[in-house]
Amino acid sequence: MEQMTFLLSPGAMGFVPTFLVQVVILLVLLSWKRKSAATWFFIGWQTFLMLLVASLLFHTVIYAPVGGYLYWISGMMFAWIGVILAIQFAYRFPRLLYRREAHSVLVLTLAVGAVLLLRIGLEVKAAHYQSGYGFELFYYDFFGPSEEPFYSSNNLFTLLHPLGFLWVLIVWLRQSVRLSCENETVCYPPIPRGAWRSLSYWRKIAVRLWQPQGSEAHAARALALVFSTAVLAVILCPLEEHKIIPVGSFAATFLVSEALFILTYLDYAPEPTTFKIKLIGIPLVMTMMLAGLAGPLLLNWVQESYHEARRAEVQTIAQLVAHGITDEMPDGVRYVAARPASDGLFSAAYTMLYTRGPGPDAEMLGRQDTRFRTLVGQDGPGVLSTSTWRRLIYTYPWLRQRFASVPTHRQLEAVLPPEGEPSYRGHFGLPTDHFIRYPFRIDADTLGEVGYSYLAYREMIHARALPLLWLLLGTIALFLLMEPFFVQSSLVRPLNVLLQGVRSVESDNLQVDVPVRASDEIGFLTGAFNRMVSSLHASRESLLQEIRVREQKDQELTELTVTLEDRVVERTHALQLAREEAEHSREVAESANQAKSIFLANMSTNSAPH
Numbered sequence: 388m389e390q391m392t393f394l395l396s397p398g399a400m401g402f403v404p405t406f407l408v409q410v411v412i413l414l415v416l417l418s419w420k421r422k423s424a425a426t427w428f429f430i431g432w433q434t435f436l437m438l439l440v441a442s443l444l445f446h447t448v449i450y451a452p453v454g455g456y457l458y459w460i461s462g463m464m465f466a467w468i469g470v471i472l473a474i475q476f477a478y479r480f481p482r483l484l485y486r487r488e489a490h491s492v493l494v495l496t497l498a499v500g501a502v503l504l505l506r507i508g509l510e511v512k513a514a515h516y517q518s519g520y521g522f523e524l525f526y527y528d529f530f531g532p533s534e535e536p537f538y539s540s541n542n543l544f545t546l547l548h549p550l551g552f553l554w555v556l557i558v559w560l561r562q563s564v565r566l567s568c569e570n571e572t573v574c575y576p577p578i579p580r581g582a583w584r585s586l587s588y589w590r591k592i593a594v595r596l597w598q599p600q601g602s603e604a605h606a607a608r609a610l611a612l613v614f615s616t617a618v619l620a621v622i623l624c625p626l627e628e629h630k631i632i633p634v635g636s637f638a639a640t641f642l643v644s645e646a647l648f649i650l651t652y653l654d655y656a657p658e659p660t661t662f663k664i665k666l667i668g669i670p671l672v673m674t675m676m677l678a679g680l681a682g683p684l685l686l687n688w689v690q691e692s693y694h695e696a697r698r699a700e701v702q703t704i705a706q707l708v709a710h711g712i713t714d715e716m717p718d719g720v721r722y723v724a725a726r727p728a729s730d731g732l733f734s735a736a737y738t739m740l741y742t743r744g745p746g747p748d749a750e751m752l753g754r755q756d757t758r759f760r761t762l763v764g765q766d767g768p769g770v771l772s773t774s775t776w777r778r779l780i781y782t783y784p785w786l787r788q789r790f791a792s793v794p795t796h797r798q799l800e801a802v803l804p805p806e807g808e809p810s811y812r813g814h815f816g817l818p819t820d821h822f823i824r825y826p827f828r829i830d831a832d833t834l835g836e837v838g839y840s841y842l843a844y845r846e847m848i849h850a851r852a853l854p855l856l857w858l859l860l861g862t863i864a865l866f867l868l869m870e871p872f873f874v875q876s877s878l879v880r881p882l883n884v885l886l887q888g889v890r891s892v893e894s895d896n897l898q899v900d901v902p903v904r905a906s907d908e909i910g911f912l913t914g915a916f917n918r919m920v921s922s923l924h925a926s927r928e929s930l931l932q933e934i935r936v937r938e939q940k941d942q943e944l945t946e947l948t949v950t951l952e953d954r955v956v957e958r959t960h961a962l963q964l965a966r967e968e969a970e971h972s973r974e975v976a977e978s979a980n981q982a983k984s985i986f987l988a989n990m991s992t993n994s995a996p997h
Contacts, residue, residue, distance in 0.1 A: 391451045392818065394845045395852035396525035397690075398447035400682030401638025403856065404675035406444055407863060408642060409437035411671065412649055419658045426658060428476035435469035436645070443638075447526050450818055450845060452518040455527030460507055463544050467503060470551035471496045477558040480610070481603040481655065484562055492554075499547060506540040520821060521781040522811040522841065524627075528781075549621045556618060559611035563604050564592055570601030606655035613651045616644035633687060642679045646672040671866060678859050682852070689851045693844065697825055698807045701837050705827040708835060713741045721822060721838045722746045728834040732783070732802045733760040740835070747812075747822065747838070755812055763796040771796060783810045804834070811841065818842050881909045888916060897924040 416422075416430050442462035446454050474496060478489035518527050529541070599608050620640040627637045650669065700717050707715060708723065716723065723741040726734040733756040737749040759782070762775060771779075776793050779786055785808045790798070804810060804826040813820035821841035829835045881904050888901040899920050903910045 391449055391453060392842075393448050394450045394849040395856060396447050396845070396848060397683040397686040397852075398525055398638065399444055400686060400852055400855060401642075401679050402440055402444040402447065403682070403859060404679040405638055405642045405645070406437065406440045408645060408672060408675045409433065409440055411668075412645075413437060415668070421658060423657050425476055425480040426656070428472050428479060429652070432469055432472035432476055435465050435472060439465040439469060440641075447524075450842075452527045455518050455529055458526070459529055459541075460511070463507065463540065464500070464504060466548060467496075467500050467544065467551075470548065470555075471500065473555050474551065474558065477555045477562075477610075481562070481606045481657075482566070484565055485558075496551070503540060503543060503547075506543060510540055517815065519778055519781070519814050520816075520818075522814075522821070522823075523781065523784055525845070545625065549618065552614075552618045552621050556611055556614055559607045559614065560596065563599050563607035563611065564595045566601055566604035566607060567595040567599040570604060602655075609651050609655065610648070613644070613647040616640065616647060620644050633683070638683070639676070639680045642672075642676050646676060671863075674862065674866060678862070682855050682859070685855065686848060686852055689848060693847065694809050697809070697823070697837075697839065701807060701825045701827050704837050705829070705835065708740060708829060716741055716743070719839055719843065721840050724749065724752060724836045724838070725829055725833050726836065728803060728828075728832055731800045732804065733757070733800060735760075737836075747820070751820070752812070752836075755814075755816070758815065760800065763799055771799070778814060781811070782814050784808075785810070812838065813841070881905070881913065885909070885913055885916060888913075888920070892920060892923075897927060 413430070413433055416426070416433065419426065422430070439462055442458050442465060446458035446462065448454070449457065471493070474492055475489060478485060478492070483489065518529055520526075521528050595604075596608060599605050620637060623632060623640050624637045626632045650672070653668075700720075704716065704720065704723060707713065713723070720741070721743055722739060725738045725740055726736060730736070735753045735757055737752040739749050742748070759779070762778070763771065771793050773793075779799070783804070785805060786799075786802075789802060789805075794802075806827050807825060809823055809825055812822040812824055819842070822838040823841050823844055824839075825837045827835045827837065885901055888899045891899045897920055900917055901913050903913045903917075
């Protein structure tokens with residue numbers, strides 16, 4: 388079994404901070420006490436994203452074919468399971484609106500994953516692919532025959548992976564439109580079949596997406612917007628593989644998209660979050676993002692410096708060869724060979740002018756060129772396949788600038804390697820057979836070639852990257868140790884004290900005086916809060932005093948009213964007694980008058996003559 392060598396590369400330095408951010412994100416999510424069903428799907432999605440990033444990291448660190456197998460098998464499956472969980476999370480956050488559709492899509496994506504896994508198993512068993520090293524990508528890749536069917540595992544995954552991410556984006560956009568409709572004062576009626584062809588239909592959709600109504604509609608639209616950066620990262624991955632964009636672009640875009648998505652989700656998550664997480668998380672993510680961008684850029688500069696030094700060295704070697712001196716070659720040169728210039732890009736005849744140690748021989752160099760010529764000539768009518776062209780770019784990077792479009796194999800064989808431009812040998816070989824070569828002109832009919840060990844080149848990059856890695860890890864460790872302390876002492880603790888003061892005021896306690904610890908924004912806010920509470924306390928005391936005065940006056944008025952009522956009652960009773968006495972006197976007078984009348988009548992009767 389071949390021994391594995393672990394060497395850092397520009398791509399690896401882009402994935403290290405991404406992996407660390409994924410670990411921190413998972414720890415934060417798992418620390419939440421109560422988790423909704425959507426959050427569990429989100430945690431599962433982030434877990435498989437972390438495993439995917441880990442496979443990508445080891446893919447670019449392991450300098451052996453097993454690194455290619457690691458990403459081809461495990462990385463592909465981790466990525467697809469992550470897509471499945473991302474789709475289910477999108478259906479359930481902010482609310483499960485399409486239950487039946489979510490279940491159908493789950494069954495469909497699981498079936499696609501089973502087919503993908505079956506295809507991988509069949510291809511591994513049949514040795515369908517052969518390993519080839521991508522020198523400028525720093526990892527092993529696998530290629531099938533040029534006539535491989537479109538449903539092979541690589542092609543199937545390359546087609547379905549971006550479609551899965553695109554479907555997540557579509558689900559959130561649909562949710563935003565529907566949730567916005569539910570919160571509208573006057574909702575549009577259901578759109579009839581075929582209405583999507585009309586302009587008014589898309590105008591209504593655009594209005595709801597531009598101005599969503601309700602917090603849930605805003606959450607769905609916000610996640611859709613930030614998730615579009617993840618779709619961009621998926622698109623950039625094959626572009627980086629084809630060297631259309633610099634190495635590390637995918638990792639940096641992936642890290643940015645992940646950071647934006649997590650920060651947006653924390654704003655809309657159903658679980659309560661703390662201000663401390665955001666205060667620590669945002670600077671940490673920004674630090675990791677800068678590290679993910681700076682690491683590959685610095686190592687790319689190291690590569691360019693290496694090639695510039697080798698080009699200058701090749702000019703010295705050309706002069707030594709012109710004078711027939713072969714025993715004064717600079718250190719690091721593994722071989723110097725000569726070949727006919729008329730052979731074009733590939734040559735079957737080499738003459739060794741110098742070798743150091745167990746270097747390659749003329750037969751080995753000719754065999755490597757013959758294999759590439761055979762590979763290019765296998766494309767039938769003469770048009771290179773995409774996989775073949777990619778393999779050639781891995782070996783001859785300058786071909787992309789030489790041809791505006793993919794050339795035919797006849798055009799390719801007629802090209803002469805430009806002097807001083809680096810290219811690579813041993814694409815299908817083991818690490819011991821990998822070389823960096825620089826062509827130079829010996830005479831009009833002869834082309835020279837200087838070969839350097841690619842393994843030594845990788846070890847040099849590893850040596851330059853190792854301090855960057857330790858610096859990154861040390862920065863993260865120092866950040867995680869110091870940042871929480873400063874955030875806790877300078878922000879979280881004063882804010883908590885201020886929050887306790889606010890809660891005291893809410894519980895009707897206005898005798899609160901929050902201590903001002905520093906003359907910063909929080910100190911200014913605390914002082915303003917104390918002045919506001921003091922003013923409220925004074926206003927309440929003044930109001931209470933006025934209320935007490937009013938109550939006293941009301942009491943006096945009540946007492947006066949009671950006194951008046953008593954006097955009225957007494958007066959009324961006296962009047963009643965007087966009235967009764969007057970009535971009695973009247974009755975007595977009437978009785979007296981009546982008696983007098985009777986007496987007089989009797990007297991008149993008695994005095995009348997008989």
